[in-house]
Amino acid sequence: MxxxxxxxxxxxxxxxxKTKKVKRKVKPDxxxxxxxxxxxxEETEKKSVSGPCFPPTFSVSEIKxxxxxxxxxxxxxxxxRKQKLELKKKKKKERKALGDQAPPKEVxxxxxxxxxYDETTVNPEDEEVAFDEGTDEFSAYFSRLTNPKVLxxxxxxxxxxxxxxxxxxxxxxxxxxxxYRRGLxxxxxxxQCVSRGFTYVMVxxxxxxxxxxxxxxxxxxxxxxxFKVSNVRLRKEMKRRGKDPTEHVPEVILNNFSTxxxxxxxxxxAALFPHDPQFVGRQVATxxxxxxxxxxxxHRYIFKNEKKVGIQExxxxxxxxxxxxxxxxxxxxxxxYEWVHKRHEMDSSRRKFHL
Amino acid sequence: MQHxxxxxxxxxxxxxxxxxxxxxxxxxxxxxYNVTGLCDRSSCPLANSQYATVREEKGLCYxxxxxxxxxxxxxxxxxxxxxxxxxxxxxxxxxENLIYWPxxxxxxxxxRLTKITQYLIRIRKLTLKRQRKLVPLSRKVERREKRREExxxxxxxxxxxxxxxxxxxxxxxxxxxxxxxxIHAFDKAMEKQEEETESEEEEDEEEESGTREFVAxxxxxxxxxxxxxxxxxxxxxxxxxxxxxxxxxxxxxxxxELEEEKTKAKSKGKAxxxxxxxxxxxxxxxxxxxxxxxxxxxxxx
Numbered sequence: 001m002x003x004x005x006x007x008x009x010x011x012x013x014x015x016x017x018k019t020k021k022v023k024r025k026v027k028p029d030x031x032x033x034x035x036x037x038x039x040x041x042e043e044t045e046k047k048s049v050s051g052p053c054f055p056p057t058f059s060v061s062e063i064k065x066x067x068x069x070x071x072x073x074x075x076x077x078x079x080x081r082k083q084k085l086e087l088k089k090k091k092k093k094e095r096k097a098l099g100d101q102a103p104p105k106e107v108x109x110x111x112x113x114x115x116x117y118d119e120t121t122v123n124p125e126d127e128e129v130a131f132d133e134g135t136d137e138f139s140a141y142f143s144r145l146t147n148p149k150v151l152x153x154x155x156x157x158x159x160x161x162x163x164x165x166x167x168x169x170x171x172x173x174x175x176x177x178x179x180y181r182r183g184l185x186x187x188x189x190x191x192q193c194v195s196r197g198f199t200y201v202m203v204x205x206x207x208x209x210x211x212x213x214x215x216x217x218x219x220x221x222x223x224x225x226x227f228k229v230s231n232v233r234l235r236k237e238m239k240r241r242g243k244d245p246t247e248h249v250p251e252v253i254l255n256n257f258s259t260x261x262x263x264x265x266x267x268x269x270a271a272l273f274p275h276d277p278q279f280v281g282r283q284v285a286t287x288x289x290x291x292x293x294x295x296x297x298x299h300r301y302i303f304k305n306e307k308k309v310g311i312q313e314x315x316x317x318x319x320x321x322x323x324x325x326x327x328x329x330x331x332x333x334x335x336x337y338e339w340v341h342k343r344h345e346m347d348s349s350r351r352k353f354h355l
Numbered sequence: 356m357q358h359x360x361x362x363x364x365x366x367x368x369x370x371x372x373x374x375x376x377x378x379x380x381x382x383x384x385x386x387x388y389n390v391t392g393l394c395d396r397s398s399c400p401l402a403n404s405q406y407a408t409v410r411e412e413k414g415l416c417y418x419x420x421x422x423x424x425x426x427x428x429x430x431x432x433x434x435x436x437x438x439x440x441x442x443x444x445x446x447x448x449x450x451e452n453l454i455y456w457p458x459x460x461x462x463x464x465x466x467r468l469t470k471i472t473q474y475l476i477r478i479r480k481l482t483l484k485r486q487r488k489l490v491p492l493s494r495k496v497e498r499r500e501k502r503r504e505e506x507x508x509x510x511x512x513x514x515x516x517x518x519x520x521x522x523x524x525x526x527x528x529x530x531x532x533x534x535x536x537x538i539h540a541f542d543k544a545m546e547k548q549e550e551e552t553e554s555e556e557e558e559d560e561e562e563e564s565g566t567r568e569f570v571a572x573x574x575x576x577x578x579x580x581x582x583x584x585x586x587x588x589x590x591x592x593x594x595x596x597x598x599x600x601x602x603x604x605x606x607x608x609x610x611x612e613l614e615e616e617k618t619k620a621k622s623k624g625k626a627x628x629x630x631x632x633x634x635x636x637x638x639x640x641x642x643x644x645x646x647x648x649x650x651x652x653x654x655x656x
Contacts, residue, residue: 231504
């Protein structure tokens with residue numbers, strides 16, 4: 001009788017669906033086991049397989065039949081999920097019960113939390129840093145002796161996208177002028193710029209009709225930074241954007257520039273814009289550093305009340321990644337590099353950032 | 356003996372020659388001593404026992420000459436004559452070396468010399484100009500950076516960060532007197548911090564429960580305000596008598612200021628009114644006129 005039952009159950013289960021197979025196995029098996037002492041090998045195995053309360057003495061991968069194996073696996077997953085939920089509920093109850101005495105909530109680990117401490121992180125009260133910043137190349141700007149004047153140009157033979165990007169950049173940065181490159185050598189361009197009173201030269205490098213690099217050179221022998229540009233979005237590609245930016249001087253937000261290197265890059269960006277922002281224009285340019293990527297955004301803001309502000313994006317957006325920082329003006333052969341991105345050394349750890 | 360014709364029969368038209376490159380319309384000869392580069396009877400260096408070429412090595416041009424007398428000595432078959440750097444003199448040298456030679460070969464040698472000098476000049480010019488440095492991109496690295504950038508963007512939460520920064524600046528007072536909010540913020544901060552003055556708070560609550568508010572109907576519009584002016588004046592005078600005007604009239608003030616903002620914005624005409632200033636019209640509109648308000652308005656403008 002048992003064998004008949006077993007065989008019938010098996011045949012039935014094979015015909016029906018996946019989960020039903022297992023359930024069907026349970027019912028006829030449990031009955032005979034209770035009654036009979038004869039423990040047939042199959043039945044005990046089946047019981048251990050199908051009973052959820054039994055600890056599995058085998059792994060799901062031992063079942064040769066793919067469909068059954070898959071069904072068992074799904075069941076297993078469901079079990080685990082249920083257990084996890086129960087655990088969570090229990091914990092929550094305990095927390096509530098304890099009330100104030102509950103241990104503080106654990107902070108989830110993020111990459112920013114786990115960041116390897118960089119010894120060049122700037123302490124806000126550091127005197128040495130303050131002294132350095134008082135005497136570096138930007139001191140002239142920060143002590144209000146000079147006003148920024150920016151020259152924007154491209155590499156040879158720029159294509160439409162790059163040209164439009166340059167034009168839009170020129171609207172975002174006040175006192176910016178776009179010049180066509182005409183195959184001139186940068187080393188010759190730079191002294192001419194200096195003589196005409198420019199403080200910055202910005203060269204946008206193009207590759208395959210898309211801007212992909214930026215060389216930012218602070219002029220009277222200032223540092224030269226070379227960035228990789230990515231994700232350029234022009235104004236017409238932005239969703240829900242506002243009207244064109246006006247001529248007002250925007251405010252500048254620099255976020256998360258924490259190390260010495262980050263500080264110098266931050267000052268590099270800050271010196272692009274004139275000192276006194278015109279709050280009437282309600283425009284803000286943001287350079288946000290996150291994990292060594294610098295995101296540039298240009299917004300118009302409005303304060304709805306003192307707790308809420310609405311921002312609307314105008315203007316182009318792009319991301320920069322610093323490739324190298326050179327001490328003098330642009331000189332790729334004989335320049336003195338303050339910092340160069342070395343892939344094998346610097347990219348080995350996911351938690352180490354330099355800016 | 357050199358059997359030029361026999362050789363040409365063997366390797367010539369439609370036959371196999373290892374230097375031959377066939378294209379649809381033409382046959383080329385890859386032999387480095389070939390003067391024209393084409394595969395034909397008079398240009399083949401194998402099928403002509405008397406032959407000459409011009410070749411260039413490290414910026415110098417040489418005339419290579421092959422004569423039938425040296426056909427038995429393959430090692431010394433080609434005689435190398437260094438040509439002058441000056442183009443005109445080099446042409447004369449070719450003339451004097453290949454005197455009495457078939458005109459075809461003389462002509463072709465001179466042509467080749469011309470071409471070589473031209474491209475040498477071009478090389479020299481280009482090296483003076485800037486040269487593009489090609490930096491190879493590693494696909495794996497590019498993909499990795501792209502992914503990291505996306506994740507960094509998500510982690511950055513840019514809009515929130517910008518808004519927070521702007522609000523911080525507002526609280527610190529970098530905007531000065533442009534916005535009227537700071538008074539509010541200051542007062543609210545005061546209320547929160549000073550927990551000692553609970554009595555004030557009690558008073559506030561009492562007053563707020565006691566104040567009368569005129570609630571408008573659904574179709575109430577601002578243009579109908581003029582009718583209510585008298586009512587407002589009545590209420591206004593009673594408000595002035597109270598000590599904590601601002602605290603009781605919080606809601607009214609905020610709405611008034613919003614309208615001020617709007618009017619200011621409208622008057623400047625530069626702000627886009629669509630986006631952030633979409634003032635949601637609540638059905639409850641409370642308008643109070645207070646005598647201190649006009650003074651503030653004039654200050655702001």
